[in-house]
Amino acid sequence: MWKQFLSKFPRKSSKSDATSDPLSSSCSNNAAASGNSIQRTSSLNAASNRPGAAVKRMSSAVFPSSVVTGIEPLLSFKDVPNQEKQNLFIGKLNLCCVVFDFSDPNKDPVEKDLKRQALMELLEYISSGTGRFSEQAIAASCKMFAANLFRVFPPNYRSGSLGGENDEDEPTFDPAWPHLQIVYDLLLKFIASSSLDTKVGKKHVDHAFILRLLDLFDSEDPRERDCLKTILHRIYGKFMVHRPFIRKAVSNIFYRFVFETEKHNGIAELLEVFGSVVSGFALPLKEEHKMFLRKALIPLHKSKTVGSYLQQLTYCVTQFIEKEPNLASVVIRGLLKFWPLTNSQKELMFLSELEEILEATNMIEFQKIMVPLSHRIGCCLNSSHFQVAERALFLWNNDHLVTLIAQNRQTILPIIFPALERNTRNHWNQAVLNVTLNVRKMFSEMDEELFLACQSKLAEEEEQRVATEEKRRLTWVHLETAAAAAAKRVTGNTPVLVSSLAANLS
Structure with a gap:
């Protein structure tokens, strides 16, 4: 009976596909994935009587075969037994490592929609809190977050434009935000989930992961910075072992801002996080915390853009004084x-x-x-x-x-x-x-x-x-008067003694 039950689900991919590195293969084949042809609406309707075949055909057309490991990732969680849901979870995470170009809204619309649906299913699965995450699931989650979120921002050319002074005050909104927002929601749910074992999670949410997450605070999109603020606060609260490193890394951001660049978009959000952090410091305050006040917070008053974060800075400072x-x-x-x-x-x-x-x-x-x-x-x-x-x-x-x-x-x-x-x-x-x-x-x-x-x-x-x-x-x-009198006595090139001039002055 058990074999007959499992035979109703699509076959697993080949062993070679399952053993390949899902993140590297998916990220290296982005161009191929976005360039593959795909069945359009008419062909999908024609295959509506064979849902398993249609889903399998779409997955093979949109995403590289090396991404699809174990259970077919486009299946719904409700269509697989509980013992297979972790494998489906990992399969969907690997599938979502494929990154698309959102600067052109007309490019790969079907593929983007498939990925969005997969992300929404992952979000629903994490929110349900079904069982503890395996280490493989935690690793796959962190790889997916890294593939989608960690990126280098383009340089801001508005500061050198010929426009008015208010041009720099206008926020820039990322065209990929509707997609990124779901990934950020996933990350927040993942960090806050009771299914995440802190001892295992800290090995993957490590120092390198935190540093790259902090780099994202320089985003010009205020919605992204707001999400990052909440996520950083949750990471600080959950992974106690990383707290000293986070404080040091944020201090370095402040130092670089004050003494080198004077350009950073996320100072206000970082200070808002640290307002809550400072309020939780135990008494008496450690010398490390007092040094953070003297060397990092107080010099932030030096910047000409202090008005953009003064409210948060004042709150941090007054929290220290109350302590x-x-x-x-x-x-x-x-x-x-x-x-x-x-x-x-x-x-x-x-x-x-x-x-x-x-x-x-x-x-x-x-x-x-x-x-x-x-x-x-x-x-x-x-x-x-x-x-x-x-x-x-x-x-x-x-x-x-x-x-x-x-x-x-x-x-x-x-x-x-x-x-x-x-x-x-x-x-x-x-x-x-x-x-x-x-x-x-x-x-x-x-x-x-x-x-x-x-x-x-x-x-x-x-x-x-x-x-x-x-x-x-x-x-x-x-x-x-003395100078005028001395000038009258000078004729030709006759020298005048300084002592006699001084005598007349006295």
Whole structure:
């Protein structure tokens, strides 16, 4: 009975076909596969009474025979017994290693549709969670993912085009995305599946696989980067042995971006993944994690494109501060080091991030950096760009920051007061002037005696400055007078002693 039952299914391919390398043979015969003729709709309808023969004819026409191993891969999973489903799974994976050209939508439409159907069946099979994957199935899965996903992106020529500045902000969408999306869904289901044995899977989802997966984050298609973000997070969570390597590899991407290329499309997505990673760090933080903050995250503020990932970067940084509050001073010193001097829009971003960081900063850490921080805020208050000056003044709307300033007003007010006075006298923007007066009033009510002392000290400094400038002016007048008198005494080529000129100046 068992032999009669199995005889209803198509025969297996030859032994030589079964023993050949499915990935290499399928990938090396892409051109032949796409170039083979195929039965069209009319011939398929004619063979509808012989489904097994029609499927076998199509598989041999579309895909090389070396791809089809064991059970006929175009059969449905429901048409084979449970003990043969793993073999069918492997056969379908090998079949899907054939890669098509999606830049031309009219090229090989039938073959592409067959592959899409096979991918959908694989997705349904993995989602069903039927039994644990064998090592051969895991290896075949990783080969299929590599064949379809791992690729070299073409160079981006838009940056050198003559178009407007907004051309680079427009995302590029991959024409193969409807096909790639199914492969990414497969990979995500595969990694998250309870049928995947972690001990066996880590041998195939290895360092080389992870590196090539990280390379895909440079894709210009935001949909692909979003899928990669989820997949990387699942890999980090499932394969604990690979966590140090992933952190190191991502650090290297950040280093290359900051110090070499300043071009990468996936920095925001990588930071979003690491926001969750940092929140899961155990306390006390390892020195390796603190080094990642100092050497990789803080220098990311240096880039001129920081606005594209500032939100994710700020989240990562504040997660570190919540873990260890003594890192707040380290982060703020890093911000001051990379503070923009000629880019007002970037300065606005830094002020917003600074306020968020100060929200998580305690008194001890604030006291470590309050002097250089006050000098920088003072410069922002006097910025001729009214938005920068206004944003700096709005820091006093933050109750936590006002509390920190109030308890350290003896140090901060003497630094900030001259900037406030210059604004009230000279700033051109009425809104900045109004907010400046409100901040002055706040300081006056906070400590009137200190406020008057700062006012008196500023008046003395201005008097000294005026006296110094007058002395300098008179010195230049004497120099010019002495030089003119010496010039009158010079006739012809008569030399003039320097000592006599110096005597006249004195």
